[in-house]
Amino acid sequence: MSGLGSGAVAAGSTPLPHRSVANIRSPHTSSNVNPSTPASSSRPLPSSSFGSPSSLRADEDILILELGTRKLQIGFAGDACPRGTVWFTPSQLRRVGDFRDWSSESKTNVDWKTKKVTGERWWSRDHELWEYDVREADLGLIGDKVERALREALTRYMLIDSRPRRMVCVLPSGLPLPMLSAVLDSLFSRLQPPTVSLLSLPVALTVGAGVRSSLIVDLGWRETVITSVCEFREVNTSRSVRGGRLLVEQTHKLLAKHLPENQKKKADNTSDNAEDYDLSFEECNDIATRMVWCKPHLSSPAAPKSGKGLPTLHEQDESDVAAAGSSTEALKTVRIPLRSCRSPTTIELPWEALAEPSENTFFDSQYTESSFDDHELPLPLLVYRSLLHLPLDVRALCMSRIIFTGGCASVLGLRGRIFGEVSKLIEERGWDGVQGKGADQMRANPKLRGKKGSRQASSGPKGVTSPSEAVENREQDGVWHDAANTTHDVCPVEEQLKRGQDTRPRVQGRMRAIESVGAWSGASLIAHLKAAPVSTIEREAWLQYGAAGASKPSEVDQKSARQSLGPGGLIRGSAASNSWTLGVWGMN
Amino acid sequence: MAPLNPYTYIQCPCSDSASLGRPSDATSPTSAEADDEDNTFDPRAPRANFSLYPLEYLLYCEDCHQIRCPRCIAEEIATYFCPSCLFEVPSSNLKSEGNRCTRSCFQCPICIGPLSVTSIETPPSDPNLLAPDRAATQHSTYSLICSYCNWSSTEIGIQFDKPNSIHAQLAKIRNGGASRLTAKERKERRKELSHRGGEAAVAAAAAAAAASETSGGQDMDLETQFANLKLFYNSQLADPNAGDNGFSSLGDLGFSSPSSLSRIMNLYTGGKLHDPRAKSKLGAMREAITADEGLLEPDLDESSLISQLHRSDFLDTASSTQVCSQPPNLGEPHLHGAARFNSSLRPAPYLLRTKRSKRCPVCRHIISKPEAKVQTTRFRIRLVAGSYIPSISIRRLNLPGSNGPGAPAILGDLLEPLKPVHFLLTFKNPIFESLKVTLGAPAKTPGRFPSKVTVLCPQFDIDANTDVWDEALKDNDRESSGRSRRRAGTESQFQVEVGKIWERGRNWVSIVVEVVPASLKLEQGQDLLKEDEDVLEIPMFVRIEWEVENGGDDATTGSGRDKDQKEKRELAYWCVLGLGRIKQG
Ligand SMILES: [Zn+2]
Numbered sequence A: 001m002s003g004l005g006s007g008a009v010a011a012g013s014t015p016l017p018h019r020s021v022a023n024i025r026s027p028h029t030s031s032n033v034n035p036s037t038p039a040s041s042s043r044p045l046p047s048s049s050f051g052s053p054s055s056l057r058a059d060e061d062i063l064i065l066e067l068g069t070r071k072l073q074i075g076f077a078g079d080a081c082p083r084g085t086v087w088f089t090p091s092q093l094r095r096v097g098d099f100r101d102w103s104s105e106s107k108t109n110v111d112w113k114t115k116k117v118t119g120e121r122w123w124s125r126d127h128e129l130w131e132y133d134v135r136e137a138d139l140g141l142i143g144d145k146v147e148r149a150l151r152e153a154l155t156r157y158m159l160i161d162s163r164p165r166r167m168v169c170v171l172p173s174g175l176p177l178p179m180l181s182a183v184l185d186s187l188f189s190r191l192q193p194p195t196v197s198l199l200s201l202p203v204a205l206t207v208g209a210g211v212r213s214s215l216i217v218d219l220g221w222r223e224t225v226i227t228s229v230c231e232f233r234e235v236n237t238s239r240s241v242r243g244g245r246l247l248v249e250q251t252h253k254l255l256a257k258h259l260p261e262n263q264k265k266k267a268d269n270t271s272d273n274a275e276d277y278d279l280s281f282e283e284c285n286d287i288a289t290r291m292v293w294c295k296p297h298l299s300s301p302a303a304p305k306s307g308k309g310l311p312t313l314h315e316q317d318e319s320d321v322a323a324a325g326s327s328t329e330a331l332k333t334v335r336i337p338l339r340s341c342r343s344p345t346t347i348e349l350p351w352e353a354l355a356e357p358s359e360n361t362f363f364d365s366q367y368t369e370s371s372f373d374d375h376e377l378p379l380p381l382l383v384y385r386s387l388l389h390l391p392l393d394v395r396a397l398c399m400s401r402i403i404f405t406g407g408c409a410s411v412l413g414l415r416g417r418i419f420g421e422v423s424k425l426i427e428e429r430g431w432d433g434v435q436g437k438g439a440d441q442m443r444a445n446p447k448l449r450g451k452k453g454s455r456q457a458s459s460g461p462k463g464v465t466s467p468s469e470a471v472e473n474r475e476q477d478g479v480w481h482d483a484a485n486t487t488h489d490v491c492p493v494e495e496q497l498k499r500g501q502d503t504r505p506r507v508q509g510r511m512r513a514i515e516s517v518g519a520w521s522g523a524s525l526i527a528h529l530k531a532a533p534v535s536t537i538e539r540e541a542w543l544q545y546g547a548a549g550a551s552k553p554s555e556v557d558q559k560s561a562r563q564s565l566g567p568g569g570l571i572r573g574s575a576a577s578n579s580w581t582l583g584v585w586g587m588n
Numbered sequence B: 001m002a003p004l005n006p007y008t009y010i011q012c013p014c015s016d017s018a019s020l021g022r023p024s025d026a027t028s029p030t031s032a033e034a035d036d037e038d039n040t041f042d043p044r045a046p047r048a049n050f051s052l053y054p055l056e057y058l059l060y061c062e063d064c065h066q067i068r069c070p071r072c073i074a075e076e077i078a079t080y081f082c083p084s085c086l087f088e089v090p091s092s093n094l095k096s097e098g099n100r101c102t103r104s105c106f107q108c109p110i111c112i113g114p115l116s117v118t119s120i121e122t123p124p125s126d127p128n129l130l131a132p133d134r135a136a137t138q139h140s141t142y143s144l145i146c147s148y149c150n151w152s153s154t155e156i157g158i159q160f161d162k163p164n165s166i167h168a169q170l171a172k173i174r175n176g177g178a179s180r181l182t183a184k185e186r187k188e189r190r191k192e193l194s195h196r197g198g199e200a201a202v203a204a205a206a207a208a209a210a211a212s213e214t215s216g217g218q219d220m221d222l223e224t225q226f227a228n229l230k231l232f233y234n235s236q237l238a239d240p241n242a243g244d245n246g247f248s249s250l251g252d253l254g255f256s257s258p259s260s261l262s263r264i265m266n267l268y269t270g271g272k273l274h275d276p277r278a279k280s281k282l283g284a285m286r287e288a289i290t291a292d293e294g295l296l297e298p299d300l301d302e303s304s305l306i307s308q309l310h311r312s313d314f315l316d317t318a319s320s321t322q323v324c325s326q327p328p329n330l331g332e333p334h335l336h337g338a339a340r341f342n343s344s345l346r347p348a349p350y351l352l353r354t355k356r357s358k359r360c361p362v363c364r365h366i367i368s369k370p371e372a373k374v375q376t377t378r379f380r381i382r383l384v385a386g387s388y389i390p391s392i393s394i395r396r397l398n399l400p401g402s403n404g405p406g407a408p409a410i411l412g413d414l415l416e417p418l419k420p421v422h423f424l425l426t427f428k429n430p431i432f433e434s435l436k437v438t439l440g441a442p443a444k445t446p447g448r449f450p451s452k453v454t455v456l457c458p459q460f461d462i463d464a465n466t467d468v469w470d471e472a473l474k475d476n477d478r479e480s481s482g483r484s485r486r487r488a489g490t491e492s493q494f495q496v497e498v499g500k501i502w503e504r505g506r507n508w509v510s511i512v513v514e515v516v517p518a519s520l521k522l523e524q525g526q527d528l529l530k531e532d533e534d535v536l537e538i539p540m541f542v543r544i545e546w547e548v549e550n551g552g553d554d555a556t557t558g559s560g561r562d563k564d565q566k567e568k569r570e571l572a573y574w575c576v577l578g579l580g581r582i583k584q585g
């Protein structure tokens, strides 16, 4: 059968293979029929069940859906903001008609303790849509969660009927394919949109800031993701586990430490059992969003607090705060009521202590740089290295278009702190990323430098790229190849821009943060302007291919040669891993 | 532990039961090799919760003879209304005015109680002003007040000049009292400018914008930034100077046309530019440069907010619940961390609600239709599943030998592990035909702690739900003939017999299920009990069969058949019976 081909080709011209999502699908086909149930009960809904006749379509409304780890946002294309936000919560996992969570609204309950939930990350797990670990994931459950949250949003906030509507889905670009597939399965089979278009979060954010290139610093829940976008294309991504989840856990640690019951036994036993919690996730999450803040000044442990303001921007204000910090005001304590512990209490802790969770989560400045694994780099270093990995001209553009986003962007002081520390790192190190003795020798002896370095030096705004750096990058980062290759594409574009009628210079080469209206709103703009997103999938093609794909692996194999997306394409690391992409979802 | 009343949940057949029982296993996409064990519906699987419903939540399509749940039904909106003022809202307003009441209905940002408009009494400086006639002429202001928690909009620095159209007034005031231009006003002002002075005025406006940009564009709220961006992109795409740059044709490209993707948003994804013209098109659209075009530089210095937090009490900050129930605030720049303060909260206009008609997605027949009037909660049509499929009620039986003599079975009693216990299931037939019921239950409940289950009478007939008056007469008959002897006597006098029903009534039948609850003892290294893992739930497959007169609306489809012949119908589904909690330890 024609499967993917028919769907994609019928839609018009030949799309690039990597943009066709029609050829991925989760192994669970919804058409699987339980052989034990009688035919009458398992009769699948016909595909036309929600009325394919176009008269029944609500053509004018395009729905924009943004999916994150902790919440779903939905609204109409063209609107400035989503109409509804639904958070993923444990109560959504309950059966319809089971109102236990609502009846125990009084937050004094300690019910969360009697849950005795076990398994990895049980403490926060039910507040999340997904964990990116494909082996652990129950893909069907992810689909169910999305469906339920979406129905709630449609009924409560969108107030629309169930006529099929086209949808645009904004997704994090690191979302593994099987999960993307599970989401699409759920959308297509349950809500019947005629098409679903995919947009990556960084691109939507970039459009939402009015620029074409950017450095997205997504201070997200599961992790922090730094994405360099150049001319609406994601060229480099790096991530760190330092995100919201860690912040809430650090907050728990801080609060638990101050519990009277723990203060007593602190002396004899300080067991660091990660799975042992004294307070509920809900409460710690709440306190983290309310009270936790971030010290704006650079915290070199030994250095005195004053006179060490940021090298850039708001020097005066920083020293103000620093001064305030050293005054008697710093001795102020904060009283926080706690209700989810064994016996409700109010703890009193120093104001300064409330900056600890963010300090430990995002910076960990007491450790040396080399002691961190790649996935746990402190954020300023992560941002700096992300910039370092970029080709010079791309870097120049990106560093002047830094967009902070994500839930942790609301930790007071955090954005400024990261921005300041990155600026300082650049000031100290320039763009020569290599540190240490060997690097110093390299710098001292220009002969050791390769041709490449000198070539690039001519065009860069600042510093040079040493060959050793390039080699290092190549080894560290698979994306580098891509990025390197694209520089040749970028250059003509740059020239094009310069030659174009718009002669105003673009801001580049200096650190600058810009504000985006947000990913959802960016996607709303894109849809409103009728610019097409990365990928558009037709419902029929998805459902049709899905059924065939599950039963005819040989055919899929054939396609994989052409599409570079094998049957194992659902799992990353198939033979053709270096070339296949699915929009951005194929890149990492 | 809270006591647990026995309950019944039904799984709508629209859910894909094949994939429910086990976690996703990428290696076995086919279910062919799955044996009987795997096909047992596991009510404890996380996915099961998404397909189980109490009977009252289910509807029924008379034409398809199928249960319909909220997941497999098509909805149409009958009425939009505000739950506070009960005014009906025309559907055309929804797109333009949003999903909230635009009259004066607001919820308290602290406690979600309703807010009311109250005039603020300014203490007169001159006692003579107290005279009532003078007070009336005095210019007074108004605030929104919560009668539950005494919150007042003055706490966020907001007062109103008029007691009506609060929604419109609120849109023009920021927290703290500063006024702002709404998007509409901005648009009009822009239009006016370009009308009046043409080029010069536009240039002046641009200069002003540039000036505001240098000051950081701090004043630019989200709504304005979005509007500016929209305007900027539109102007870029329509720039006449751009000539044949292709971007003017952006509007022609269908949103769903896959070929257009590459050219616009994702020019480089392929690594190669396959349309040479695309290259030249790219140069046409530039980036936003000024605040007027939507470019905004945030102020990353949050030291004043940190100082504010420093001065604040814990209760001066808003809880996550309070923040989440706030409608998006488009009247401010990105709030980021500032959203945490109570002083940033705003009165929340009530979300509108809908009344919905429901159709069967397959045959499109209406199966639920509400009364149009907002004030009533009645339905014109409502085919509830309870009128078509038998209800199941559960009661614990107290038999001699099982619980010990004389021990009364109290509702919500914990179940003793490893001790046989009996439950009485009563099936009630709601339809006018007699039903043949076949039950199937696994001998052991799925999960880590399998309890033994024996349905003593898995097959039985239930008499039709005949007219109530007939029944009254029959009942009298029965009473005198002693047919319902069991009702009068005590349960403990009777023995449980395999293959026999326990008791039968007009349109109901009781049968007995014997259960041996599992022991919940944990072995070394076993995970702790999960939430509700101590609840004894048994999955049960119910198949009902009945015969109907082949006539009426089915006559046309049953072509060639004898009209007098009866037609067989059947319906089958999984349900879950929650019996009680097993005693731990
Ligand atoms: Zn259903």
Ligand SMILES: [Zn+2]
Pocket: B082, B083, B084, B085, B086, B087, B101, B102, B103, B104, B105, B350
């Ligand atoms: Zn109202």
Ligand SMILES: [Zn+2]
Pocket: B108, B109, B110, B111, B112, B113, B146, B147, B148, B149, B150, B151
């Ligand atoms: Zn209130």
Ligand SMILES: [Zn+2]
Pocket: B061, B062, B063, B064, B065, B360, B361, B362, B363, B364, B365
């Ligand atoms: Zn029907």
